[in-house]
Amino acid sequence: MAALFVWPVSALVQPTGDAPLFRDITESTGITFRHNSAPEKKYIVESMSGGVGLFDFDRDGLLDIYFVNSLTVDTANDPESSDSALYRNLGDGTFRDVAAEAGVAHPGWGMGLCIADVDGDGWQDLYVTGIGRNRLYRNSGEGAFTDVATELGVAASGWSAGCGFADYDRDGDLDLFVSRYVEFDLDNLPEFGSGKTCEYRGVAVQCGPRGLPGTSDLLFRQEEDGAFTEVGEEAGVRDPDGYFGLGIAWVDVDDDGWLDLYVANDSTPNYLYMNRKDGTFEESGFFMGVAVSEDGGEQGGMGVAVGDYDGSGRLSLFVSNFAEEYNALYRNEGDYSSDASFRSRTGASSLPYVGWGTAFFDYDNDGWEDLVVVNGHVYPQLDGARLGASAGYRQRKLLYRNLGDGTFEEVAERGGPAFLEQRVSRGLAMGDLDNDGRVDLVINDLDGSPTVLKNEAGGGRWLQVRLEGAGRNTDAIGAVIQVTAGERSQIRNIRSGTSYLSQDDFRQHFGLGDAGIVDSVVVTWPDGSTTEREKVAVDQLLVVEQE
């Protein structure tokens, strides 16, 4: 029988009326990280970084935060010139940067990250993507990390962007997918503002991605000895057309127990690789209805959110896109997806913005997953130019409240001042930083300081679930959790690599409305086995171990 652990209950907070839903607590946290980026963004390499991850690297029950930093063209040969940061959660609302002592401060020209216990020792490791090479920081369990990427064969090369671990072949260990963006030669830079691919509405801007050659993606299969073999081509996920890969999502789209893989490609069709259950995939993005817009046109394709927003029991995909393109909500119909962007009332409001980090999460604990998107343009040169319907360089955020009928209401004004503040945001991660049963948000901005938003929305009952997998996949990445309370049933999946080049908390949060008890919690583990718990108390962190 699987063990059942109960976390102490936090006080139930009543709704606070007209008070903002979120409070910006960045200053009080002691977080002083600043993302490094060239002010003029003359080259595309200076516009795309900014992943952020939430994970408990020291297993003290508190979420820590990793901010990815990057270099610039001018500092490209000085990797020590910018510091990524690992903020240890001290449990009192403050954080301390321990990146230097942990050995994770200088990944180089960083882009994003994903988390997984790669070696199955119970300690979460950190994979950081970047330009030139990637890092796999193995967690020693003693507050220190060692880069073993080269040793294990996952250092890669070129411009890596998104990443995510998953046991795609169900052999018990975690494999790794890495999306890659464009080929970029620092010794042969494209000339700023030259040519048609280096202008926007008549304004000279950075070149690309169109006009630059794309780069293939990588799938690293973990072998028995813990090393990895790159198998992208034989698996059918190599991306021979060289699309511009960014955000990714491992998700079982057709609910057959095998993880499929979604890749958001910038300005090119998105991929949905359907798992054939034999170590290979079949690319089916177009016919599954998730590759392009409703008109058949390519869109920006930056971040990816996954959620059962309509209570159908199926996981839908949401992709953040460029300005004057709507963010795409692909409703999972079972055998295919349909574009529900405008029907859901998320499409129109997204048109002015360039979207990046995004997540489905139940901010008010009413049992319906809401949606957040953080925004920011790529061309600072647009400030002062006539942009029509497009917003300027710095942009506000979008917060959508799920109305429970397949539609959303945009409520950023209620979110608080931080949601309306004009920023240049990129990565977003969600997680309960203070274990109060409400999901908080951490945002990494391209220019300057990040934002930590404490959720003070109040609302209903909740349940958080943490899984402990048997074998080497100790966080049960790929598992699906179904929580039923009364007539409502919700599902979540555990994913490594979320949002835009970021990592959400592995613990899964369920808002329960006014339910007094959870009727059942059913866990479908990555190997297909299941565990069920009945009559689970609300307002707690439930830890479920796989037998």
Place this chain on the structure above:
Amino acid sequence: MTFRWVRGSSDPLPPKAARKRAGRRPVPLLRAALFSLLLAPTTLTAQPEAAPTESVRSLLDQARTLAGRNQPEAAAEALGRAITLAPNSEDVLNAYARFSLGRSNPIQAILALEPLARMHPGEAEYAYLLGVARMQVGEMAQAAEVLQDAAALDPRRALTHIGLGLALNRVDRFEEAREALAVALRLEPGNVEALATMSEAVEGLGDLDEATRLADRALAVNPDHPTALVTIGTARVKEGRFDEAREALTRAVAVETQSIKGHYQLSLALARLGDREGAERHLQFSREAQAAIEQHIERLRAQPPLGSRAEP
């Protein structure tokens, strides 16, 4: 303001443009039939022959005469000399712009219309023509901006509101498109283009029943209207009525063979019906149509100025 041959959004592409062109994805261009409907008269009327001189007036007269004699190359050359002599002349720019549009050279037309619209901000016609030219090169968002100006200057012209609605639909601003098309339909209640374009906007907003009603009204006038057929087909796909979707979309792409959306939605319908081969075929058509538009825009940008020796 001096008319200068400056590099701008409508300038020719460099010789070896990569697979992907500037910035955003190509947007479907106006259908040829609809475009001709939207255009103001562009041909220069014939004039009695005048002795050729280098004065601007005489060059304009020459151009008209030559155009009337079906000598477009020579007319273009005369216009080119006129604009060199008088780059800020309203008459010259106007003639240059209309001639360019008539010769399917919207890039050159834009180069003339932009200064015209700036110098004469109260002239609805210039804003309208500039909007049409922008649509011809796929710059729908920019087209919408100037067509909004044109509509504000001359709100009684249905064509302007229809063009605005078209442009707004192309950039998914369906609510604004609906408002513009509602004005057009108040002005001309039975206008088939307004009805069809409105059906597209309403379908985009998710009101499938109303979109179908509007599309049916358009089809009652023109049974083969491709926009109306694509609207119905897309609505049927969303409703899971794939047989009906296939029927409507098949008719649509038979009329508008380069319809990106028509072929794409048809591929979805066929995929749902289990016709994988048909789905792949129409997906390929959709992708090819998109590539064709990109190439068309590149050719437009590569066209030399009117009257230059390099002009074909």
